[in-house]
Amino acid sequence: MNLPRATVSKVLKFSCVDGPGNRLVLFLQGCNFACPTCHNPHTMKLCDDCGDCVSECPTGALAIVQGKVLHDPSICDQCDKCLDVCPINANPKVTQYSVDDVLALLYKNKPFLNGITVSGGEATTQLKFIAALFTAIKSDEKLKDLTCFIDSNGYLPEAAWKSVLPVTDGVMLDIKAFDDTLHSTLTTRSNERVLTSAKLLFKADRLTELRYLLIPERTDSSKEINALSEFVQTLDASIPLRLNAFQHHGVKGEALNWPAMKKPDVERIAVKLREAGLKNVMTPSTYL
Amino acid sequence: MSELLKRFKGITEDPGLSFTQKARYLSLEAENSLPYPELDEETAKALEERVICDMYEGHAPFKPRYVMPDYSVVLEKGSVFLELEPATTLDEAINALMIAYHHIPSVTNMPVFIGRLDNLLLPYCEDVSDEDLYKKLKLFWRYLDRVLPDAFMHANVGPTDNRVARTIMRIDAELKQIAPNLTFIWDPQVSSDEIFSQACLSIIECSKPHIANNPLHQPLFDEHGYGIASCYNVLPLCGGASTLTRINLHEVARRSKDTADFFENVLPKYIDLNFRLTEARIDHLFNKSGFFESFLVKEGWISKDRFTAMYGIFAMAQCVDELQAKEGHSGKYGHDETANQLGHRISEVLYKAVEARPMENVWRGKAMLHSQAGLSDDNGCTPGVRIPYGSEPDPVTHVQALAEHHAFYPSGISEILTLDETIESNPAALEQLVKGAFQLGFREFSANISNNDLVRITGYMVRLSDIEKFRECGGSRINTTVLGAEAAEKGKILDRAPRVMSHELAPRYSQ
Numbered sequence: 001m002n003l004p005r006a007t008v009s010k011v012l013k014f015s016c017v018d019g020p021g022n023r024l025v026l027f028l029q030g031c032n033f034a035c036p037t038c039h040n041p042h043t044m045k046l047c048d049d050c051g052d053c054v055s056e057c058p059t060g061a062l063a064i065v066q067g068k069v070l071h072d073p074s075i076c077d078q079c080d081k082c083l084d085v086c087p088i089n090a091n092p093k094v095t096q097y098s099v100d101d102v103l104a105l106l107y108k109n110k111p112f113l114n115g116i117t118v119s120g121g122e123a124t125t126q127l128k129f130i131a132a133l134f135t136a137i138k139s140d141e142k143l144k145d146l147t148c149f150i151d152s153n154g155y156l157p158e159a160a161w162k163s164v165l166p167v168t169d170g171v172m173l174d175i176k177a178f179d180d181t182l183h184s185t186l187t188t189r190s191n192e193r194v195l196t197s198a199k200l201l202f203k204a205d206r207l208t209e210l211r212y213l214l215i216p217e218r219t220d221s222s223k224e225i226n227a228l229s230e231f232v233q234t235l236d237a238s239i240p241l242r243l244n245a246f247q248h249h250g251v252k253g254e255a256l257n258w259p260a261m262k263k264p265d266v267e268r269i270a271v272k273l274r275e276a277g278l279k280n281v282m283t284p285s286t287y288l
Numbered sequence: 289m290s291e292l293l294k295r296f297k298g299i300t301e302d303p304g305l306s307f308t309q310k311a312r313y314l315s316l317e318a319e320n321s322l323p324y325p326e327l328d329e330e331t332a333k334a335l336e337e338r339v340i341c342d343m344y345e346g347h348a349p350f351k352p353r354y355v356m357p358d359y360s361v362v363l364e365k366g367s368v369f370l371e372l373e374p375a376t377t378l379d380e381a382i383n384a385l386m387i388a389y390h391h392i393p394s395v396t397n398m399p400v401f402i403g404r405l406d407n408l409l410l411p412y413c414e415d416v417s418d419e420d421l422y423k424k425l426k427l428f429w430r431y432l433d434r435v436l437p438d439a440f441m442h443a444n445v446g447p448t449d450n451r452v453a454r455t456i457m458r459i460d461a462e463l464k465q466i467a468p469n470l471t472f473i474w475d476p477q478v479s480s481d482e483i484f485s486q487a488c489l490s491i492i493e494c495s496k497p498h499i500a501n502n503p504l505h506q507p508l509f510d511e512h513g514y515g516i517a518s519c520y521n522v523l524p525l526c527g528g529a530s531t532l533t534r535i536n537l538h539e540v541a542r543r544s545k546d547t548a549d550f551f552e553n554v555l556p557k558y559i560d561l562n563f564r565l566t567e568a569r570i571d572h573l574f575n576k577s578g579f580f581e582s583f584l585v586k587e588g589w590i591s592k593d594r595f596t597a598m599y600g601i602f603a604m605a606q607c608v609d610e611l612q613a614k615e616g617h618s619g620k621y622g623h624d625e626t627a628n629q630l631g632h633r634i635s636e637v638l639y640k641a642v643e644a645r646p647m648e649n650v651w652r653g654k655a656m657l658h659s660q661a662g663l664s665d666d667n668g669c670t671p672g673v674r675i676p677y678g679s680e681p682d683p684v685t686h687v688q689a690l691a692e693h694h695a696f697y698p699s700g701i702s703e704i705l706t707l708d709e710t711i712e713s714n715p716a717a718l719e720q721l722v723k724g725a726f727q728l729g730f731r732e733f734s735a736n737i738s739n740n741d742l743v744r745i746t747g748y749m750v751r752l753s754d755i756e757k758f759r760e761c762g763g764s765r766i767n768t769t770v771l772g773a774e775a776a777e778k779g780k781i782l783d784r785a786p787r788v789m790s791h792e793l794a795p796r797y798s799q
Contacts, residue, residue, distance in 0.1 A: 016714040017710050112725075
């Protein structure tokens with residue numbers, strides 16, 4: 001049997017912002033959106049082995065072997081120059097993980113973990129791997145108490161969700177915008193599937209958290225906020241809603257010219273949403 | 289005017305010191321103008337070069353470094369010397385403790401251990417309402433911080449879940465005082481999940497308490513049990529520690545040709561010299577100072593044969609990196625498996641050497657190895673076996689890198705994990721981190737939450753705002769602020785990097 005492998009851009013052994021408790025987080029490479037506001041743009045695309053980064057690497061950690069870009073982590077000093085020069089928002093430093101590789105990581109870190117979260121990029125672009133991994137976790141005596149979460153942009157079609165939900169404990173779903181034209185501008189895709197996903201996940205009791213990125217002059221308009229409020233209330237006013245605030249950290253390209261979202265504006269919108277009846281609105285916990 | 293008199297004069301006129309701080313520095317200068325306990329030439333040279341160190345405890349040890357009284361004696365029997373009757377009510381018990389603390393010496397002349405307070409006070413709480421208990425303990429807590437303003441002063445609660453422990457942790461999180469420091473002794477067989485959760489929430493609130501792993505500590509002690517004093521010294525109750533001396537492992541590595549020379553020649557030499565230093569100091573305390581004639585011994589608060597010798601080490605990180613460089617390896621301590629294993633091997637060698645050396649006038653005839661957490665002037669040297677500030681990996685990797693050391697340090701070892709404030713909305717993550725650390729063999733757990741004003745420096749608490757004020761106008765009510773300001777400037781402690789993974793994962797404000 002040809003077992004699925006994942007293309008992973010990063011693994012964290014400690015994260016308290018990707019679901020309940022401490023979670024091991026797998027960031028899967030590749031995304032089906034191309035948001036200018038992305039704070040991890042290097043996770044968008046899969047490397048096409050163009051080799052532009054190889055000559056830029058100051059430590060010689062990158063090489064082309066038989067037409068493939070290879071990365072040697074032992075001499076890489078994580079300067080991220082390769083990410084800066086990549087013409088397609090890819091990452092030559094990814095690692096291939098088999099399900100067993102991830103299970104080994106989970107065994108090793110089990111005493112510290114409440115669960116695992118797959119994030120991205122867009123995790124569901126590697127859905128077969130997720131389904132295989134979560135199935136393996138649920139059937140492993142030592143790991144089955146770990147909860148399995150997906151962090152998603154919601155672009156996955158309905159039928160595909162159904163294949164993974166039986167082994168998934170929760171999904172944290174981003175909604176980028178309610179106006180479809182705005183959504184297309186911000187992500188390159190329509191929001192139809194995203195809204196369908198939210199409803200589907202809610203019905204299946206798997207919608208752990210909705211997330212909404214506030215971008216000044218774009219997604220913070222009264223119209224958008226009202227739509228957000230109405231949408232949440234058609235599901236359940238007590239669904240956790242996390243407001244995120246657009247910042248420049250990690251962002252590349254045109255969105256660097258967009259203003260960053262400020263704390264008082266976030267708080268003002270949170271108050272408005274609470275007044276409209278939403279019961280579980282969260283704002284960023286840190287203001288650095 | 290002689291140099292000595294000039295120093296005295298300088299202290300009396302220093303505008304940055306309070307009059308009590310001046311009095312203390314004057315007494316230290318006076319003690320240190322006396323000749324040192326007699327040392328052989330080799331030991332004296334090693335001390336002079338600070339390869340071994342006496343923690344600047346003073347030239348004429350006339351009191352043990354840490355005194356861990358059994359305060360139940362004064363509560364249950366009263367004190368002839370202090371003219372106290374046995375306590376019969378909570379007010380009397382708290383009052384007796386407040387009096388008792390003034391008669392407990394330590395290296396700082398303030399008590400470093402104020403008791404396992406829930407054990408001590410619970411017998412007097414039966415008829416006290418929750419509200420009264422809260423009010424009385426809150427006043428007691430305020431008294432401790434204002435009258436005994438030293439962050440080395442340490443209270444213990446737990447492992448049982450009880451009203452006193454809960455109320456103390458509640459008050460401590462509310463008041464966010466520097467003093468007293470607080471340890472919650474945790475035992476999964478005894479402590480409830482609720483009180484463990486309360487301790488974790490309190491850490492998020494004020495970086496206290498520190499959590500001790502009872503199943504690892506308890507078996508090393510006898511029916512008197514143990515207490516945690518100062519910054520995480522685990523010591524026999526009804527006794528304490530006579531001395532704390534320590535080896536600067538970085539200096540030992542610098543004097544070694546290579547790793548083999550380090551293990552075969554240089555480390556054994558300095559282990560021996562540090563023992564000689566310890567013996568000379570203990571000899572003075574036991575045979576010349578007359579300390580054990582004190583009423584504390586006569587009345588049974590402490591017992592002369594229950595004082596251990598703390599055998600400290602520090603700068604493990606710099607030691608390992610130095611040896612790695614001498615072997616042509618680039619892997620750094622805390623980050624590289626080979627470097628970490630070399631560190632574990634050094635700890636094991638130290639432990640075996642300390643276990644193998646019989647000592648006179650020491651509890652059970654042997655010293656106890658200690659991972660020593662820094663004086664304020666340890667230029668460039670990292671406390672104990674910790675990973676250098678600012679270069680720590682994520683908290684899980686951090687614990688995994690250091691856990692193996694913990695078995696070797698019975699009298700105390702502590703790491704400080706700096707956590708991003710995003711943990712505030714996810715205390716379950718902190719609970720799991722503590723549980724994971726203890727499962728891997730951590731003896732104690734301490735954390736700083738990165739937006740707390742109250743933070744641990746090398747082990748004691750300071751307020752960041754106090755350090756700022758001290759720099760601006762040169763004065764602090766709290767003794768440890770002075771130490772903290774020095775440590776912060778010399779040790780790059782406040783550079784300690786929180787592991788801010790949310791920078792990548794969630795948008796953050798950056799103004």
